[in-house]
Amino acid sequence: MTFLGMSPGMMGVLLGATVATVVFLYWLKPPPQRVVVPSTLLWDRLLKEKKRNTLLDRLRWWLSLMLALIIGLSVASGMGRPELSSPGRDVRNITVVIDNSATMATRTADGFTRWEHAVAHAGRVLGQGSASGQFLILDTSGQAPPGEPGDRRSALEVLAELTVSLGDEPQFPDLPEGESEIFFISDGVLVDDAPPEATLISVFEPAHNVGITAFQVEALPSEPTRFQAFVQVKNASDVGKQTTLRLSGSNEGGIRDTLTLGPGETRGRSIDLGSFERGPVRAVVTADSDAFPADDYAYGFLPIRTETRVLLVTRGNVYLENVLADEPRLSLAVVNPAQYDPQVSADVYIFDRFAPPEAPGGPTLVFLPPDVEWLTQTLAVVE
Numbered sequence: 001m002t003f004l005g006m007s008p009g010m011m012g013v014l015l016g017a018t019v020a021t022v023v024f025l026y027w028l029k030p031p032p033q034r035v036v037v038p039s040t041l042l043w044d045r046l047l048k049e050k051k052r053n054t055l056l057d058r059l060r061w062w063l064s065l066m067l068a069l070i071i072g073l074s075v076a077s078g079m080g081r082p083e084l085s086s087p088g089r090d091v092r093n094i095t096v097v098i099d100n101s102a103t104m105a106t107r108t109a110d111g112f113t114r115w116e117h118a119v120a121h122a123g124r125v126l127g128q129g130s131a132s133g134q135f136l137i138l139d140t141s142g143q144a145p146p147g148e149p150g151d152r153r154s155a156l157e158v159l160a161e162l163t164v165s166l167g168d169e170p171q172f173p174d175l176p177e178g179e180s181e182i183f184f185i186s187d188g189v190l191v192d193d194a195p196p197e198a199t200l201i202s203v204f205e206p207a208h209n210v211g212i213t214a215f216q217v218e219a220l221p222s223e224p225t226r227f228q229a230f231v232q233v234k235n236a237s238d239v240g241k242q243t244t245l246r247l248s249g250s251n252e253g254g255i256r257d258t259l260t261l262g263p264g265e266t267r268g269r270s271i272d273l274g275s276f277e278r279g280p281v282r283a284v285v286t287a288d289s290d291a292f293p294a295d296d297y298a299y300g301f302l303p304i305r306t307e308t309r310v311l312l313v314t315r316g317n318v319y320l321e322n323v324l325a326d327e328p329r330l331s332l333a334v335v336n337p338a339q340y341d342p343q344v345s346a347d348v349y350i351f352d353r354f355a356p357p358e359a360p361g362g363p364t365l366v367f368l369p370p371d372v373e374w375l376t377q378t379l380a381v382v383e
Contacts, residue, residue, distance in 0.1 A: 211295025
């Protein structure tokens with residue numbers, strides 16, 4: 001006999017505690033109570049009859065104790081989910097590979113997901129093997145811990161810990177050496193490279209889905225301070241869908257657009273983000289009867305759209321000036337050291353072979369500066 005609900009050691013402790021508890025309760029007797037009666041004639045006769053039935057009473061007590069032990073041990077054994085192994089029964093070693101790729105989160109017509117159906121199938125497959133067989137659970141995303149086949153209880157524990165993986169690229173796992181029946185439970189969408197000896201259990205069911213397949217926030221090449229969002233939406237359903245596309249940022253409001261997509265149609269849309277402030281940008285699509293919500297959301301980030309003011313203080317450096325001037329996101333001002341005014345504000349200060357007596361009030365980049373108090377002293381110049 002094996003127990004699926006707990007280890008043999010824990011089961012032994014539970015059974016021992018059950019026996020000890022039942023025996024203790026039967027051994028425990030309430031103290032006799034004193035009762036005042038008007039006459040002892042009737043009570044003397046009753047006590048004499050009680051002594052004549054002592055053997056029968058003891059037999060009744062032992063039978064009651066045995067019945068209580070049987071009931072208690074049966075309940076305790078049931079908590080451990082026992083399974084009897086027959087010597088003449090064929091030993092079946094079972095390996096279950098379950099697909100936990102992103103599409104397994106698709107909702108089916110009964111309200112459950114493909115993943116929930118797959119887990120139920122896996123539990124039934126594990127129940128087909130013999131109690132003395134070896135069982136192994138593997139998945140297509142690498143969540144199952146590496147190990148050798150074990151008992152059914154260990155396989156069920158691994159199965160309970162698995163979840164749908166939305167990030168990694170799924171693939172059929174490497175199978176351990178040894179004879180075993182292989183079952184592959186999948187929807188067949190992202191993983192289809194199962195070996196021919198595997199028994200395929202499909203949980204696929206056609207479903208309606210509209211999702212975002214591409215999303216990017218980027219600056220216009222001609223105007224680096226202007227940004228737009230590129231959104232690509234696909235209708236994977238076999239019928240046309242009217243889809244609502246919403247873009248929202250860190251400020252109130254947002255942009256809403258309606259798209260009518262035919263069966264299997266993919267459409268891209270570029271949306272100007274001139275009304276958005278710096279911060280995250282979220283794109284959301286909604287459609288009727290969408291069974292796969294994981295691809296309904298996408299996120300981007302809108303950087304600073306204003307030019308960065310750069311003050312370059314130099315006696316003349318054509319190469320440095322040209323590099324900074326060619327950057328469209330920078331507003332460059334060039335002065336010589338004699339014209340430098342600490343009161344002039346900038347986002348970034350660049351000093352070329354010069355350093356003011358006091359540190360400026362912003363980020364600073366210096367090239368070959370002289371020794372001043374607010375900078376670390378130059379020890380040597382390496383050419």
